Amino acid sequence: METVTANNYTYKDFANDQEVRWCPGCDDYVILRSVQKALPEIGVKKEDVVFISGIGCSSRFPYYMGTYGMHGIHGRAPAIASGVKLANPNLSVWVITGDGDSMAIGGNHFIHVLRRNINLNIILFNNEIYGLTKGQFSPTSLVGQKTKSSPFGNTQPPFSPGELAIGAQARFFARIGGNAPKEMTDIFIEAEKFKGTSLVEVLQNCVIFNDGCYVKYTDKAVREDKQLYLEHGKPMIFGKERNKGLVLNKLKLEVVTIGENGVTEEDILVHDAKEKDPTMHQMLVRLEYPLVTGIIRSFDDVTLEEREDALTAQIKSKSKFKQTDDLFFSGETYEVK
Amino acid sequence: MIAAEKSRSQAEALEAVVIRFVGDSGDGMQLTGTQFSDTSAMFGNDVATFPNYPSEIRAPQGSLYGVSGFQVHIGSVEISTPGDNVDLLVAMNPAGLKTNLYAVKPGQTIIVDADSFSKKNLEKAQYLTNPLEDGSLSNYRVIQVPMSSLTKEALKNIEGLDQKMITRSKNMFALGMVYWLYSRSPEHTIEFFNKKFKTKPHLIEANTKVLNAGYFYAETIELIPNSYSVSPAKMQSGTYRIIMGNTATAWGFLAAAEKSGLELFLGSYPITPATDILHELVKHKHFGVKAFQAEDEIAGITSAIGASFAGDLAITTTSGPGLALKGEALGLAMMIELPLVVVNVQRGGPSTGLPTKTEQSDLLQAMYGRNGESPVIVIAASTPANCFIYAYQAAKLALEHMTPVVLLTDGYIANGSAPWRIRKVEDLPEIKTRLVKEGKENWHPYNRDEITLARDWAVPGVPGLEHRVGGLEKDAKSGNVSHVPENHETMTQIRAEKVKRVQSFIPELIPEFASEGDLLIVGWGGTYGSLHTAAKQLYDEGVRNIGFAHFNYINPLPRNTEEVLKKFKKFIVCELNNGQFANILRMNFNREFLQFNKIQGLPFANSELIEKFKQIVE
Numbered sequence: 023m024e025t026v027t028a029n030n031y032t033y034k035d036f037a038n039d040q041e042v043r044w045c046p047g048c049d050d051y052v053i054l055r056s057v058q059k060a061l062p063e064i065g066v067k068k069e070d071v072v073f074i075s076g077i078g079c080s081s082r083f084p085y086y087m088g089t090y091g092m093h094g095i096h097g098r099a100p101a102i103a104s105g106v107k108l109a110n111p112n113l114s115v116w117v118i119t120g121d122g123d124s125m126a127i128g129g130n131h132f133i134h135v136l137r138r139n140i141n142l143n144i145i146l147f148n149n150e151i152y153g154l155t156k157g158q159f160s161p162t163s164l165v166g167q168k169t170k171s172s173p174f175g176n177t178q179p180p181f182s183p184g185e186l187a188i189g190a191q192a193r194f195f196a197r198i199g200g201n202a203p204k205e206m207t208d209i210f211i212e213a214e215k216f217k218g219t220s221l222v223e224v225l226q227n228c229v230i231f232n233d234g235c236y237v238k239y240t241d242k243a244v245r246e247d248k249q250l251y252l253e254h255g256k257p258m259i260f261g262k263e264r265n266k267g268l269v270l271n272k273l274k275l276e277v278v279t280i281g282e283n284g285v286t287e288e289d290i291l292v293h294d295a296k297e298k299d300p301t302m303h304q305m306l307v308r309l310e311y312p313l314v315t316g317i318i319r320s321f322d323d324v325t326l327e328e329r330e331d332a333l334t335a336q337i338k339s340k341s342k343f344k345q346t347d348d349l350f351f352s353g354e355t356y357e358v359k
Numbered sequence: 360m361i362a363a364e365k366s367r368s369q370a371e372a373l374e375a376v377v378i379r380f381v382g383d384s385g386d387g388m389q390l391t392g393t394q395f396s397d398t399s400a401m402f403g404n405d406v407a408t409f410p411n412y413p414s415e416i417r418a419p420q421g422s423l424y425g426v427s428g429f430q431v432h433i434g435s436v437e438i439s440t441p442g443d444n445v446d447l448l449v450a451m452n453p454a455g456l457k458t459n460l461y462a463v464k465p466g467q468t469i470i471v472d473a474d475s476f477s478k479k480n481l482e483k484a485q486y487l488t489n490p491l492e493d494g495s496l497s498n499y500r501v502i503q504v505p506m507s508s509l510t511k512e513a514l515k516n517i518e519g520l521d522q523k524m525i526t527r528s529k530n531m532f533a534l535g536m537v538y539w540l541y542s543r544s545p546e547h548t549i550e551f552f553n554k555k556f557k558t559k560p561h562l563i564e565a566n567t568k569v570l571n572a573g574y575f576y577a578e579t580i581e582l583i584p585n586s587y588s589v590s591p592a593k594m595q596s597g598t599y600r601i602i603m604g605n606t607a608t609a610w611g612f613l614a615a616a617e618k619s620g621l622e623l624f625l626g627s628y629p630i631t632p633a634t635d636i637l638h639e640l641v642k643h644k645h646f647g648v649k650a651f652q653a654e655d656e657i658a659g660i661t662s663a664i665g666a667s668f669a670g671d672l673a674i675t676t677t678s679g680p681g682l683a684l685k686g687e688a689l690g691l692a693m694m695i696e697l698p699l700v701v702v703n704v705q706r707g708g709p710s711t712g713l714p715t716k717t718e719q720s721d722l723l724q725a726m727y728g729r730n731g732e733s734p735v736i737v738i739a740a741s742t743p744a745n746c747f748i749y750a751y752q753a754a755k756l757a758l759e760h761m762t763p764v765v766l767l768t769d770g771y772i773a774n775g776s777a778p779w780r781i782r783k784v785e786d787l788p789e790i791k792t793r794l795v796k797e798g799k800e801n802w803h804p805y806n807r808d809e810i811t812l813a814r815d816w817a818v819p820g821v822p823g824l825e826h827r828v829g830g831l832e833k834d835a836k837s838g839n840v841s842h843v844p845e846n847h848e849t850m851t852q853i854r855a856e857k858v859k860r861v862q863s864f865i866p867e868l869i870p871e872f873a874s875e876g877d878l879l880i881v882g883w884g885g886t887y888g889s890l891h892t893a894a895k896q897l898y899d900e901g902v903r904n905i906g907f908a909h910f911n912y913i914n915p916l917p918r919n920t921e922e923v924l925k926k927f928k929k930f931i932v933c934e935l936n937n938g939q940f941a942n943i944l945r946m947n948f949n950r951e952f953l954q955f956n957k958i959q960g961l962p963f964a965n966s967e968l969i970e971k972f973k974q975i976v977e
Contacts, residue, residue: 040840068825069820069821069823069824069825070819070820071819072668072669072819074665085827085840088825089825090668090819090825090826090827091829092665092668092695092827092828093827093830093831094661094691095687095688095691098657098658098661101626101653101654101657101661101662101665102661102662102664102665104651104665105661105662105664105665105666105667105668105669105673106665106666106669107665107669108624108649108651108662108665108666109665109667109668109669109671109673110669110670110818110819113819130654130655130658131654131658131661134653134654134658333644334644334645334647338644338645338647341645343643343645343646344645345617346610346613346614346617346646346784347784349610349646350600350782351598353497353498353600354465354498354600354601355598355599355781356600357596357597357598357599358594358595358596358597358598358599358778358780359596
C-alpha cells in the first residue's frame with residue numbers, strides 16, 4: 023500500500039469518511055479542523071498518531087479522525103493513553119476529553135497523568151455543562167447556573183482547569199477560545215512539540231445547553247479588549263489599542279493603561295512560560311479580567327518515559343538474565359530422576 | 360477486640376505445621392514456644408514440641424552457642440514427631456538465624472527482628488555480610504520486623520519498667536504475630552500473665568500490651584501464612600525449584616511474552632494478596648517488562664488496555680474488590696476484542712471481607728460481573744506450581760482468540776509454595792498472535808479468523824491500517840459505529856460464539872481414580888490439593904467407586920464434561936464459597952449436584968472431606 027510522506031499531508035489526510043454528528047454550530051467542528059490542520063505541520067506520520075477519548079460529546083472525536091483511535095470509557099482516557107504511550111513511546115498520543123470526563127468521573131486519572139509527565143497531549147473541551155446527557159451542571163459550571171440538575175441554580179463551586187492542572191504539576195498549560203482556529207492550531211503544534219504532558223483547555227461553546235457562556239470574552243467585538251493572548255518573551259499587553267497591560271502590584275496582578283499615570287511599555291510584565299515556579303502562571307490562570315489565553319505555562323522537565331528508559335537501559339546492561347530460562351534456572355534448583 | 364477473634368480461632372483447620380522460635384538464651388524462647396503449644400493444644404490440636412537450649416544458663420549474648428530454640432509441631436491430624444522441616448522460623452537475632460536456617464526449606468517463611476541485625480551481632484554470629492541484604496535469603500519469604508523498637512514504642516507510657524524488662528518482652532511481640540498468623544487467640548497467654556504476675560500489675564499490662572501489639576502488627580501488614588503443599592503423585596523427572604504461586608504466575612507471563620515475541624505490560628494497583636505478582640514483575644526490567652503502578656484499579660486495567668491496543672502482551676493483577684472496580688473496563692476490552700489477562704487472586708469477600716484469607720467466591724463475578732452480554736474466558740490455576748502454566752495459557756488464549764481472559768487463583772495457592780518442574784521456554788506451546796504487520800486492500804479491523812472468530816490485531820505504527828475502536832456497538836463488517844438492531848444481535852452472538860469455540864483449543868476433562876462409579880467429587884481452582892488428598896485416601900482405603908474431576912477451565916467448560924458426568928450417579932461439588940460452581944454446572948447440565956461448601960476463609964481439612972464423602976457413598 024502506498025504511503026504518503028509526512029510532508030505531503032493536508033488536513034484531509036487526517037479526516038475519514040464518517041459523518042460528523044455534532045450539533046450544527048458546535049465549536050467541536052472548529053477544534054476537529056484545527057487538529058487536522060495542525061497534524062500536517064507537526065510532521066508526524068499518520069500511522070503513528072493515536073487519539074484516545076473518554077465519554078461525552080467531545081469524546082466522539084477519534085471516530086472522525088483518519089488515524090488510529092480508541093473511544094474508551096468515561097474518564098479513563100488519560101490512563102488508556104498512558105498505556106499506549108508506555109507500550110510504544112514513538113507514537114504521538116492525544117487525549118480528547120471534556121470538563122465532566124476529565125474533572126468529575128476521571129479526576130483521578132487527570133491529576134496523575136499530569137503529575138507523571140508522560141509525553142502526550144490532552145485537549146480539554148470545556149463547555150461548563152454536560153452535553154451528551156442533555157444539560158446537567160459540570161465541575162466547571164458556575165455557582166448559580168441554572169441547568170437540568172440545578173433548576174434553582176448550581177450550588178457547587180467550579181474548578182478552574184488550569185488551576186487544578188498546575189496544582190497537579192502540569193508542565194504545559196494553554197487556554198484558547200473555541201472560535202479562534204488559527205491560534206488553536208498554533209497551540210496544538212506547540213503542545214505536540216512540547217516534551218511532557220501538554221494540556222490545552224478550549225473554551226468551547228455548547229450551542230444547545232450553555233449557549234453564549236464565553237461570549238463576554240470570546241465575541242469578536244470584545245475579544246481584543248477582554249482577552250490577553252500570551253506569547254513567551256513578550257510583554258503582557260492587550261486591548262484594541264494595544265495600550266493595556268499587566269503589572270504586579272504587591273502580590274496581585276493589576277491592569278494598567280500605557281501612557282497614563284506615567285506607565286510605559288517597560289513597566290509591563292514580560293511573559294515567561296518556561297519558568298519552573300508556577301506562581302505567576304497560577305495568577306494568570308485565575309485572572310478574570312483580562313481572560314488570559316495562549317500558552318500560559320511550558321516548563322521543560324524530564325518525562326516518565328525518559329526516567330523509565332534510563333532505568334531499563336541501566337538494568338539491562340547489568341543484568342545476568344538475558345532470557346527467562348536464565349531466571350528460571352537461577353538460584354537453588356534440584357534434580358528429580 | 361481479642362474476644363471477637365475467638366470464633367476465627369476455633370475455625371482452625373490447619374493440617375500440620377512446624378514452627379521454630381529461636382533467639383538468645385535470654386530472649387525467652389522457651390516461654391514463647393510453650394505458650395504457643397499450650398494455646399494450640401487448648402484448641403484441640405495435636406502437639407509435639409522440642410525444646411533446645413544451651414547448657415550454659417546465660418551463654419554470652421548474641422553468640423552462636425548461646426542460641427536457644429523451641430520447636431512446635433501442631434496439627435489437626437495425629438502428630439507423632441516434633442517435625443523435620445520447619446514451616447516458620449522466628450529468629451530474634453543473627454545467631455539464631457545462622458544456626459537454624461538449615462532446617463527451613465526454600466519457599467518457607469522466616470520472621471526476624473530486624474533491629475537485632477546490628478554490626479556487632481552480625482560479627483558475633485560470624486556473618487561477613489548482612490544476610491537480610493546480601494540476597495542469600497532470596498529463596499525464602501523473609502519478613503523483617505523492627506521488633507525491638509516496636510516493643511519499646513508499645514511500652515513507652517508504662518511506668519516501673521527498666522530497659523532490661525523492655526528488651527526481654529519482645530518475645531511476646533513475636534508470639535503475638537504468630538498467633539495472628541495461625542488464627543489463634545492471645546487470650547490464653549493473657550490469662551497466664553494474669554496469674555503469673557498477680558502482684559506486679561505493671562508486668563501484666565506490659566506483656567499484654569506487647570503481645571497485642573505483635574498481634575495487631577501482623578494484622579496491619581496483612582501477614583499471610585505460607586502453606587507448603589507436597590506433590591501427591593510421583594514426580595516427573597526434571598529440574599525443580601521451590602516456587603510460590605504468585606511468583607509462578609508472574610513467571611508464566613514472562614515466558615508467554617518471550618514466546619510470543621511481545622513486550623509484557625502490567626498495569627496494577629497494590630492489593631492483598633495479589634501484590635506479590637507486581638513485586639515480582641517490577642524486578643524484570645531486563646526482559647523489557649513494563650510494570651506500571653497505576654493510581655487506582657481502574658487505571659491498572661485501562662492502562663493495560665491501552666498497552667494492548669499498542670501491541671504489548673498486557674495484563675492486570677488484582678483481588679476481589681479490585682475486579683469489581685475493573686468491571687466496566689473489562690467490558691470495554693471484551694467489546695473492542697483486545698487481548699488482555701486479568702489475574703484475580705481471590706480472597707475472602709464480600710466488600711473488604713477477609714483480605715488475608717482464602718476463598719473461591721469471585722467465580723460468578725469473573726463470569727458475569729459486567730454490564731451487558733459480556734462473555735470472557737475464565738480459567739483457574741489449582742496449585743502454586745501450575746499458576747505458571749495457567750498464566751502462560753491465559754496469555755496464549757487471550758492473544759490467539761483476541762479476548763480478555765480472567766485467571767483465577769486464590770490466597771491459598773498464591774502464597775503457598777511447591778516444587779515446580781522448571782519449563783524451558785522452547786518446550787512451551789507456540790503462541791501465534793493475530794498481529795497484522797502491513798496494510799492490506801479492503802482490510803477491516805473486524806476481519807475474523809474463520810475457525811476461532813478472533814479478529815485481526817492491527818497496532819498503531821502500521822501504515823494503511825489506521826482504524827478506530829470503541830465501546831459503542833460496531834458494524835459486524837466495517838467496524839464502524841452501528842445502532843442497527845439486527846447488527847447488535849449478530850455481534851452479541853459472535854462474541855459469545857468466539858468464547859465458546861475456545862472449547863476446541865483446551866484439554867478435555869480427565870477424571871482421576873474411578874472414571875465411572877457412584878460418586879464424582881467435583882472441584883475447581885485452588886482446592887485441588889485438599890480434594891485430591893481426600894479422594895486418594897479413600898481410594899487407598901479400598902473405596903473404588905469414587906471419581907474426582909477437577910476443573911481448570913470454567914468458561915468455556917471442557918467439551919467432554921457431559922461424557923464424564925454421564926458415568927457417575929451422584930455428584931458432590933466442593934467449593935470455598937456458597938455454591939457458585941455448582942450453579943454454573945446446573946445451568947449447563949441437567950443433574951442433581953450436591954454441594955459441600957466452606958466459607959471460613961480457610962482451605963478444606965482432609966478430615967471433613969473424608970467424613971462427607973463417606974457419608975454419601977455409604
